[in-house]
Amino acid sequence: MPDARNAPRMPDTERARMPDTEKAAQLSLFDPHPAVTAAALAPSGQAAPGAPALRRPEVRKAPVDPVFLAWRVREDPFPGASTLQELQQQMAGCRRCVLHEHRTTVVFGEGNPNARLMLVGEGPGANEDATGRPFVGAAGQLLDRILWAAGFARDEVYIANVVKCRPPGNRLPEPSEAAACFPCLLTQMRLIKPSLVVCLGALATQTLVDSRARITKVRGEWYEKAGMRILPTFHPAALLRDPSKKKPVWEDFKKVREAHDLGYAHQDGEPVSR
Numbered sequence: 649m650p651d652a653r654n655a656p657r658m659p660d661t662e663r664a665r666m667p668d669t670e671k672a673a674q675l676s677l678f679d680p681h682p683a684v685t686a687a688a689l690a691p692s693g694q695a696a697p698g699a700p701a702l703r704r705p706e707v708r709k710a711p712v713d714p715v716f717l718a719w720r721v722r723e724d725p726f727p728g729a730s731t732l733q734e735l736q737q738q739m740a741g742c743r744r745c746v747l748h749e750h751r752t753t754v755v756f757g758e759g760n761p762n763a764r765l766m767l768v769g770e771g772p773g774a775n776e777d778a779t780g781r782p783f784v785g786a787a788g789q790l791l792d793r794i795l796w797a798a799g800f801a802r803d804e805v806y807i808a809n810v811v812k813c814r815p816p817g818n819r820l821p822e823p824s825e826a827a828a829c830f831p832c833l834l835t836q837m838r839l840i841k842p843s844l845v846v847c848l849g850a851l852a853t854q855t856l857v858d859s860r861a862r863i864t865k866v867r868g869e870w871y872e873k874a875g876m877r878i879l880p881t882f883h884p885a886a887l888l889r890d891p892s893k894k895k896p897v898w899e900d901f902k903k904v905r906e907a908h909d910l911g912y913a914h915q916d917g918e919p920v921s922r
C-alpha cells in the first residue's frame with residue numbers, strides 16, 4: 649500500500665470517484681513530485697511546508713521557422729476565428745489533406761480554453777476517431793495517470809494533436825498532412841496562449857520545436873519559442889510499447905509541474921529573441 653501522505657494533488661471530486669485500487673495503481677506507477685506532495689499536505693490557501701525550492705529551468709532557444717514568424721506578425725490562417733468554438737466550426741468539414749477521406753470525426757482537441765499547459769500529440773487513433781475526443785484510448789488513459797500524478801486535472805489543461813483526422817491504419821501522419829493541419833494547431837495556440845507546451849512524441853516535437861529534432865536527444869529539455877516554453881517527451885503510446893520510457897517521461901512531467909508552479913507567463917507580442 650502506498651503511504652497516504654504521498655498522495656499527489658488532484659481535485660477532491662475526481663479523486664473521490666477513484667476506487668482505492670486505482671489510486672494505488674497510479675501511485676505505484678509514478679512517484680509523486682515532492683512539490684505536489686507538499687501541496688497536497690498543505691492546508692488550503694497556505695504555503696506548502698516542506699516543498700522544495702523551485703529552480704528556474706535552463707531554457708534553450710528553438711529555431712524560429714517561417715510559419716511561426718508569420719504567425720507572430722499576425723498572418724493568421726483563420727482570421728475569422730476569435731474563439732476555439734469558431735475555429736472548430738471552420739475545421740469541421742476540412743479537406744485540406746487526404747486524411748479527410750478516412751475520418752469519422754475531426755478530433756479538434758479539448759480542455760480548458762485558457763489553459764496554461766497544453767499537450768500536443770500526433771494524431772487521433774481509432775477510439776479518438778469514433779468519439780471525437782483526443783487521447784481516450786489506452787495511451788490516453790496512461791496520459792491521464794501521468795497528469796494526475798503530476799497534480800494536473802485533465803480539464804485544467806488543453807489536449808490536441810498535430811493532425812486532427814485519423815491516419816488510416818494508425819500510421820504516422822505524412823509531413824504534408826502535418827503541414828496542412830499546422831495552421832489549425834497554431835491558431836489553437838494563438839487563442840489559448842499556453843505558457844507551457846508538452847510535445848508528446850517525435851512528430852509534435854518536429855512540428856513545434858525543430859524539424860530536425862530527434863526525440864531521444866531533445867526530450868526533457870525546455871525550449872522557448874513564440875512566447876511559450878516547450879518541452880518534448882515521449883508519446884504515451886511509446887510507454888505502452890516500452891515501459892522503460894516511463895521513468896524519463898515522469899522526470900519530464902516533474903519539470904512541467906515545477907515550471908507551472910514557477911508561474912511562467914505566455915510572452916505575447918514580440919518575437920522571442922534568439
Ligand code: SF4
Pocket residue numbers: 739742743744745746747748754811812813825828829
Ligand atoms: S488532418 Fe487537418 S488538414 Fe487534414 S483534413 Fe483533417 S483537419 Fe484538415
